[in-house]
Structures are given as C-alpha cells and as structure tokens.
Amino acid sequence: xxxxxxxxxxxxxxxxxxxxxxxxxxxxxxxxxxxxxxxxxxxxxxxxxxxxxxxxxxxxxxxxxxxxxxxxxxxxxxxxxxxxxxxxxxxxxxxxxxxxxxxxxxxxxxxxxxxxxxxxxxxxxxxxxxxxxxxxxxxxxxxxxxxxxxxxxxxxxxxxxxxxxxxxxxxxxxxxxxxxxxxxxxxxxxxxxxxxxxxxxxxxxxxxxxxxxxxxxxxxxxxxxxxxxxxxxxxxxxxxxxxxxxxxxxxxxxxxxxxxxxxxx
Numbered sequence: 001x002x003x004x005x006x007x008x009x010x011x012x013x014x015x016x017x018x019x020x021x022x023x024x025x026x027x028x029x030x031x032x033x034x035x036x037x038x039x040x041x042x043x044x045x046x047x048x049x050x051x052x053x054x055x056x057x058x059x060x061x062x063x064x065x066x067x068x069x070x071x072x073x074x075x076x077x078x079x080x081x082x083x084x085x086x087x088x089x090x091x092x093x094x095x096x097x098x099x100x101x102x103x104x105x106x107x108x109x110x111x112x113x114x115x116x117x118x119x120x121x122x123x124x125x126x127x128x129x130x131x132x133x134x135x136x137x138x139x140x141x142x143x144x145x146x147x148x149x150x151x152x153x154x155x156x157x158x159x160x161x162x163x164x165x166x167x168x169x170x171x172x173x174x175x176x177x178x179x180x181x182x183x184x185x186x187x188x189x190x191x192x193x194x195x196x197x198x199x200x201x202x203x204x205x206x207x208x209x210x211x212x213x214x215x216x217x218x219x220x221x222x223x224x225x226x227x228x229x230x231x232x233x234x235x236x237x238x239x240x241x242x243x244x245x246x247x248x249x250x251x252x253x254x255x256x257x258x259x260x261x262x263x264x265x
Contacts, residue, residue: 001203001204001205002148002151002152002154002155002203002204002205003155003201003202003203003204004151004154004155004190004191004192004201004202004204005190005191005192005193005194005195005198005200005201005202005265006188006189006190006191006198006199006200006201006202006240006265007070007071007072007073007160007189007190007191007195007197007198007199008067008068008070008071008188008189008199009066009067009070009186009187009188009189009199009237009240010062010063010064010065010066010067010068010070010164010185010186010187010188011063011066011185011186011187011237012037012040012059012062012063012066012183012184012185012186013037013182013183013184013185013224013228013231014034014035014036014037014182014183014224015032015033015034015035017037018066019066019067019070022241023241025218025221026218026221026234026237026238026241026242027238027241027242028217028218032218032220032221034220037183040055040058040059040062041058042058042061042062042065043065044061044064044065044068044075044123044126045058045061045122045126046126049122049125049126052113053113053122054088054090054091054110054113054118055090055168055183056084056087056088056089056090056091056113056118056119056166056168057088057113057118057119057122059166059168059183059185060082060084060119060122060123060164060166060185060187061119061122061123061126062185063164063166063185063186063187064080064123064162064164064187066187067162067164067187067188067189068162068187068189071160071189071195072195072196073160073162073189075123075126075127075129076127076128076129076130076131077129077131077160078127078129078131078160078161078162078189079131079132079133079153079157079159079160079161079162080120080123080124080131080132080133080134080161080162080163080164081133081134081135081136081146081149081150081153081161081162081163081164082117082119082120082123082133082134082135082136082146082164082165082166083135083136083137083138083142083143083145083146083149083163083164083165083166083230084116084119084135084136084137084142084165084166084167084230085137085138085139085140085142085167085180085229085230086167086168086170086178086180086229087114087116087137088113088114088118088168089167089168089169089170089171089174089178089180090168090169090171091110091113091114092114092174093171093174094107094110095110095114096174098110116135116137117133117135119135119164119166120133120135120164123164132153134149136149138253139229140229140232140251141229141232141250141251141252141253142165142167142229142230143165143186143229143230143232143233143250144232144250144251144252144258145252145253146163146165147163147165147188147204147233147236147250147258148204148206148252148258149163150162150163150188150190151190151202151204154190154191154192155192158192159192160189160190160191160192161189161190162187162188162189162190163187163188163189163190164185164186164187165185165186165187165230165233166183166184166185166186166230167180167183167184167185167228167229167230168180168183169181169182169183179227180227180228180229181227181228182224182227182228182231183228184224184227184228184230184231184233185230186230186233186237190202194265195265198265199240199265200239200240200243200262200263200264200265201262201263201264201265202260202261202262202263203260203261203263204258204259204260204261205258205259206252206256206257206258206259207256207257207259208255208256208257209249209257209259211249211257212249213232213235213249213250213251213257214235214236214247214248214249214250215235216234216235216238217238218238221234221238222234232250232251235248235250236248236250236260236262239262240262243264245261245262245263245264246261246262247259247260247261247262248260248262
C-alpha cells in the first residue's frame with residue numbers, strides 16, 4: 001500500500017470550472033449546470049507559447065496552473081505525470097485531413113503539437129523545470145494508471161509530483177470510432193509528507209477483484225464518465241470534496257483495480 005497526500009487540485013470541465021467553485025457541485029450542495037467552457041488562455045504560458053499552443057495543451061496547462069497556484073510548490077522543482085487516453089485529437093484530425101489532400105502539406109506548428117508529450121513540454125519549458133516528467137497513455141484507464149505512477153514516484157523518491165490528466169473532444173469523423181464528447185481535465189499535486197493545508201490522505205493499492213468500480217452519487221456527474229475517459233476521476237474528486245473518509249475503486253489495466261482509501265489529511 002502506498003500513502004500520499006493531496007496538496008491541491010485543478011479541475012476544468014463543462015459545469016466544473018475550477019476546484020474551488022466546483023466543490024459544492026461535487027458534493028451535491030449545488031445543482032450541476034453543464035455550461036460549455038470558455039476559450040482557455042492560461043497565463044502561465046508566455047504569450048508566444050500561448051498563441052502556438054493547441055486547445056489540448058491550453059486545457060492541460062490551465063488545470064496544472066490552478067493546482068500549482070493553490071500549493072506551496074515551486075514549478076521548477078515539481079516532477080510531473082501527464083496522462084491522456086487520446087492525445088491531441090484536434091491535431092490528429094487536422095493532420096489526417098491534410099494528408100488526405102493532394103498537396104499533403106503539414107503545418108510545422110501542428111506537427112510540433114502532435115506528439116503525446118507536447119503538454120508536458122510546454123509546461124516544463126514555461127516553468128524552466130529540469131524535473132522528471134512521464135507522459136502516459138493507457139486507454140480508458142489512463143487516469144488510474146497516471147495516478148498510480150505519480151504515487152509510486154512520491155513514495156519511492158520522497159518528492160512532490162503533479163498528475164495532470166486531460167482529454168479533449170474527438171472531432172468528426174474520428175468520433176465514429178472514439179466518442180469523447182466533452183473536454184475534461186484535472187491536476188492533482190501529491191506529496192510524501194502531510195502538507196499544512198492539504199485536502200486528503202490517499203492510500204493506494206492494486207487488487208484483482210470483481211467488485212464494481214465506484215460511481216458518483218450525483219447522476220448528472222456520473223453521466224460525464226461515459227463522455228470522457230478522464231472523467232473517471234470524478235468518484236475520487238467527489239470523495240475528496242466531501243471530506244468524508246471512504247473507499248474508491250477505479251478500473252486499472254487488465255483485471256486489476258486501483259483501490260483508494262480516502263481520509264482526512
């Protein structure tokens with residue numbers, strides 16, 4: 001079992017714009033209203049990089065910036081794990097469209113943004129950070145795998161790690177084979193030592209079990225899980241927002257499930 005502490009969280013999705021404003025929705029104290037996201041322009045990126053960044057990069061950096069600003073960490077020293085099940089589907093669509101034309105002209109900027117670790121690259125360049133960074137893809141289980149990867153690093157290296165998990169809408173015609181219909185992103189900063197103003201203590205382990213994965217008790221939020229793989233984080237985020245001890249079970253790879261015991265920090 002691995003023990004880590006949640007120091008801060010960033011969150012961005014329709015009707016869940018920012019961790020602080022979303023806590024009441026996640027606990028059911030406020031009714032969910034799934035209004036669309038505005039165009040994101042994270043100030044953490046320098047103006048030139050902000051203009052070059054794709055929608056997916058801006059989404060990832062937005063939640064990472066929120067988590068960082070709510071923590072006591074220096075971005076330059078913060079190791080990261082960036083997790084996405086689909087990568088930058090907007091860029092993939094644009095590249096495929098270009099390759100389907102007679103000229104087959106590829107935009108250098110789009111090609112630059114097409115690699116799976118582009119958001120991590122933008123973040124670490126902006127932070128001037130030489131800290132380690134993993135970019136993970138594990139299909140629908142990308143959040144659970146990314147969380148476990150980050151927790152293992154925290155435990156073994158005794159350092160703080162930020163998990164940033166994000167996926168954008170998949171455009172037509174790609175959505176015929178991969179239907180991700182809403183944007184969703186969250187960033188979680190994990191620490192080895194109990195922070196002064198932490199959000200939760202997590203105890204994580206992998207188990208082979210036939211027990212059903214956890215659901216969100218609020219129907220409107222639970223419906224988001226089928227619309228974006230990263231929304232599988234919602235049972236955990238809802239538990240943390242409610243501040244009540246409890247158990248969360250997330251599907252991991254193969255027959256394994258990620259068992260998370262959530263307690264007050």
